[in-house]
Amino acid sequence: xxxIILTGDRPTGKLHIGHYVGSLKRRVELQxxxxxxxxxxxxxxxxxxxxxxxxxxxxxxxxxxxxxxxLSCGLDPxxxxxxxxxxxxxxxxxSFYYMNLVTVSRLQRNPTVKSEIAMRNFETSIxxxxxxxxxxxxxxxTAFKATTVPVGEDQEPMIxxxxxxxxxxxxxxxxxxxxxxxxxxxxxxxxRLPGTDGKAKMSKSLGNCxxxxxxxxxxxxxxxxxxxxxxxxxxxxxxxxEGNTVFTYLDAFCKEGDFEKYLPDYKNLDxxxxxxxxxxxxxxxxxxxxxxxxxxxxxxxRQRRKEYEANIPYVYQVLKEGSQKAEAVAAQTxxxxxxxxxxxxxxxLDFIEEQARKYKGQx
Numbered sequence: 001x002x003x004i005i006l007t008g009d010r011p012t013g014k015l016h017i018g019h020y021v022g023s024l025k026r027r028v029e030l031q032x033x034x035x036x037x038x039x040x041x042x043x044x045x046x047x048x049x050x051x052x053x054x055x056x057x058x059x060x061x062x063x064x065x066x067x068x069x070x071l072s073c074g075l076d077p078x079x080x081x082x083x084x085x086x087x088x089x090x091x092x093x094x095s096f097y098y099m100n101l102v103t104v105s106r107l108q109r110n111p112t113v114k115s116e117i118a119m120r121n122f123e124t125s126i127x128x129x130x131x132x133x134x135x136x137x138x139x140x141x142t143a144f145k146a147t148t149v150p151v152g153e154d155q156e157p158m159i160x161x162x163x164x165x166x167x168x169x170x171x172x173x174x175x176x177x178x179x180x181x182x183x184x185x186x187x188x189x190x191x192r193l194p195g196t197d198g199k200a201k202m203s204k205s206l207g208n209c210x211x212x213x214x215x216x217x218x219x220x221x222x223x224x225x226x227x228x229x230x231x232x233x234x235x236x237x238x239x240x241x242e243g244n245t246v247f248t249y250l251d252a253f254c255k256e257g258d259f260e261k262y263l264p265d266y267k268n269l270d271x272x273x274x275x276x277x278x279x280x281x282x283x284x285x286x287x288x289x290x291x292x293x294x295x296x297x298x299x300x301x302r303q304r305r306k307e308y309e310a311n312i313p314y315v316y317q318v319l320k321e322g323s324q325k326a327e328a329v330a331a332q333t334x335x336x337x338x339x340x341x342x343x344x345x346x347x348x349l350d351f352i353e354e355q356a357r358k359y360k361g362q363x
């Protein structure tokens with residue numbers, strides 16, 4: 001069996017640097033590593049509709065935004081398959097079959113589902129489609145027989161639920177599905193990048209995101225207004241780096257050579273942190289350093305995005321061809337699932353013959 005990746009994003013808007021360090025950058029690295037036989041990357045529009053059913057135009061418009069960000073970050077249609085979830089009808093059918101293998105109480109215990117419900121204030125008015133999101137995600141993963149799913153740590157409960165579904169299905173019907181492994185970011189700071197205001201998560205509604213498509217001026221403005229240590233009022237004051245958003249971002253983005261290039265007064269990040277903690281280092285100097293690093297990281301992405309924005313029909317053609325390929329793969333998996341469940345009535349010629357002999361013998 002080959003090594004296969006399945007991952008993706010909900011098209012809820014332009015992607016931000018939290019997406020970039022948490023998944024996008026790693027996807028490009030994995031794509032270029034040559035270690036995987038297939039890489040499927042999905043724009044999960046059907047999942048986005050579970051809490052945007054009354055605003056389909058929003059989801060429709062955001063698909064191109066996500067696709068542009070994918071291509072701009074370096075995802076290559078020649079090396080990976082980019083596709084749109086709703087264009088793969090087999091995923092819906094697989095979800096329907098998997099629903100029989102999961103209880104309501106199990107879904108209610110899923111930590112990711114609980115936190116997402118609380119965040120959206122659904123309370124007792126939870127859309128069924130949103131509630132069954134872990135089952136839908138299991139269908140996405142298993143449809144492509146993914147062996148590896150690169151996600152953030154907040155998605156661990158979802159992957160575990162997929163594994164449970166796979167184990168239960170295989171125990172009942174036979175080994176038709178593949179149990180996936182999770183692949184977390186190797187940089188701990190990338191596991192969950194906070195918003196620029198220090199909040200636990202970047203959110204478009206909170207206005208605390210730095211988008212991959214932001215201009216140089218927009219990035220600088222957001223960095224310079226970033227949350228730091230509220231007790232670090234004077235430059236001479238000792239500062240705290242834990243929970244300090246600027247240093248969290250430096251942990252995620254700072255690379256070897258950045259100090260020599262942008263801040264030669266220091267040898268490395270540990271030295272910078274030590275100076276900040278003992279006092280005598282101002283926030284502005286640290287923010288300017290972070291801005292230089294981010295601008296260098298984002299500039300090639302911005303330039304590639306402009307090129308793709310000038311050829312939107314090509315972007316949709318990439319998604320169309322990718323969706324066609326993904327559907328063919330999912331159709332094969334669904335065929336195997338139906339065979340295992342013994343609901344492939346018209347394809348099982350031996351069974352038809354057996355039934356014919358059975359009833360002929362009753363004459």
